[in-house]
Amino acid sequence: MTIWWLIFTLSLILAGGLAFLWVVIHVGRGDVHRKVAGTYQDLASHDVEHIFNDEFREELRNRGRLHFEKILGENAMFLQQDLRLTTAQLNDYMKDEISRQLKEAFTNYEQAITDAKQLAVDSIAKTKTVIDEQRQALGAQLQKEIEDERARRIDRFDKHMAEVVNHWIVTAIGDQIDLNDQLEYILGELETNKAAIIEDITNGA
């Protein structure tokens, strides 16, 4: 915006300079025409030439140049000030914008981290629940297996206890009992089963 103002100002100054030169030139031409028209007019033109001679014109040019340079310097200063102000504003704006965006990004990151943390906590809690349930189920199954095994062993012990005792008695006795002492028992058993023995011997093949 300031650059356009500067350009506009320079354009006005340049237009003013040109207008001044145009007026000077036309006034000079009028004097020539009037000189042609009359002597007075030539004299006036001579006076004009005398007043507005080359030195005077050079002086005016110098003054115009100085004034133009002065205006240029002032406008350059204004332009520099505007540029500094714009730069400062731009810096502030950039700072604010970057801060805002960083803050927003940090907020998003924080929210994402919070969500991830909550998700992890939920997942851990769920896993812990599942592990607890499995542990309880496993414990119950193990306890049941132990009880079953215990019952099975007790049952097997009950079933085989008499057999073990019998085996132990038979092994312990061995052949220590005299056969003569057993004769009465053996003959008694034979007598008891005499009929079956006779029948088998009589009818057997």
Add this chain to the structure above:
Amino acid sequence: MAHETAKAQKPMMLPTLVFGLPEVHRLQRELEALEQYLAQAALRNKDSAPVLPHTSRLLEALATENRLNLLQPETRIQLRAFLKLVVDSAPMVHISFAADPSSAFTAKVVAWLRSNIHPLALLQLGLQPNIAAGCIVRTTNKTFDFSLRERLKTQEESLAAALQGVVQ
């Protein structure tokens, strides 16, 4: 004459010393040898009667038990037929004991068998130390377990009940 008829009709008996088939075979072999010896003696000396040689305890017991005169050929023929009959048709009873029985013990068992089961019953002995006591009798088709092992086995339930009562 009447006495000889009665004696001929009386069935022969095996002495208790003859337990089983090996003794019967031994008697058959000895009787065969005796037959040959007496035939040779008759050929050598036809004028005098032959003298009976020394025989085994089994043959002597068999002759004594049945009041037989082994010098008479008919008696020997009759005895050979009897032994063949025993080999062919005598019932065999197999009895296993926990220990090797003595001869006296075996004789008592054989006497019981022949007086209660069959007069010609033969005994085959076996040895089963794991029965502890008693015996296992095996006939043609059956087995009778009179062992202590079997007796304990039949009483297992009462023994288990008694042991459980003690434990509880």
